[in-house]
Amino acid sequence: MDTFSLLFYTFAAVLVFAGFRVITAKSPVSAALHLVLAFFSASCVWMLLQAEFLAISLVLVYVGAVMVLFLFVVMMLDINIDSIRQGFWKHFPLAGGIGAVIAVEMAFVLTRGFDLPSAKPFPPDVAKVPNAKALGIELFTHYLFPVQIAAVILLVAIIAAIALTLRKRKDSHFQSPSEQVRVKKGDRLRVVKLAPTIEAPVAPAAEAAPQNGGQA
Structure with missing residues (x-):
């Protein structure tokens, strides 16, 4: 086995493992991190196939932007996993049927798309x-x-x-850009004159009596 095949099977195995952990991880943060690992592994596979643009786009767009956003949202929402898992087996037959239909459609499209004899080679x-x-x-x-x-x-x-x-809702603050453009200084700033206040000086405290008991 040459180096190319070894790297391809290594990254493919990591990609399959990471994808499996995405759907089986108990923590959503762990699932998001494994999805990042899956994206990196897919990027490495595309790099081996000399598709540098797709590999860099996958890293910059999905790992650098989308997945970071997902990770922050998941960490801030503090999702209750127990409430999400309720009714899993109840909806499993419908979800499994839809997944099977999607897999058959993808297999049909991919097998017809990889018709190599009809593919035209690039000009020199x-x-x-x-x-x-x-x-x-x-x-x-x-x-x-x-x-x-x-x-x-x-x-x-x-x-x-x-x-x-930005739509008007009772629980949100709405700002009108047209009103902000037409705002004037007099509408936001008011100069108020106040009379000066002079405080009376405080008298110094009386000296403490001598501690030796003598007369003052």
């Missing part, structure tokens, strides 16, 4: 280009319109999230 001039540059050329030339549609959908999602966060 494109094969020498780094995969990040080749992916950028494909996205912004042949798939420019779908990329723009995805960007608009993400923009709408961001605006909707902000609108839902």
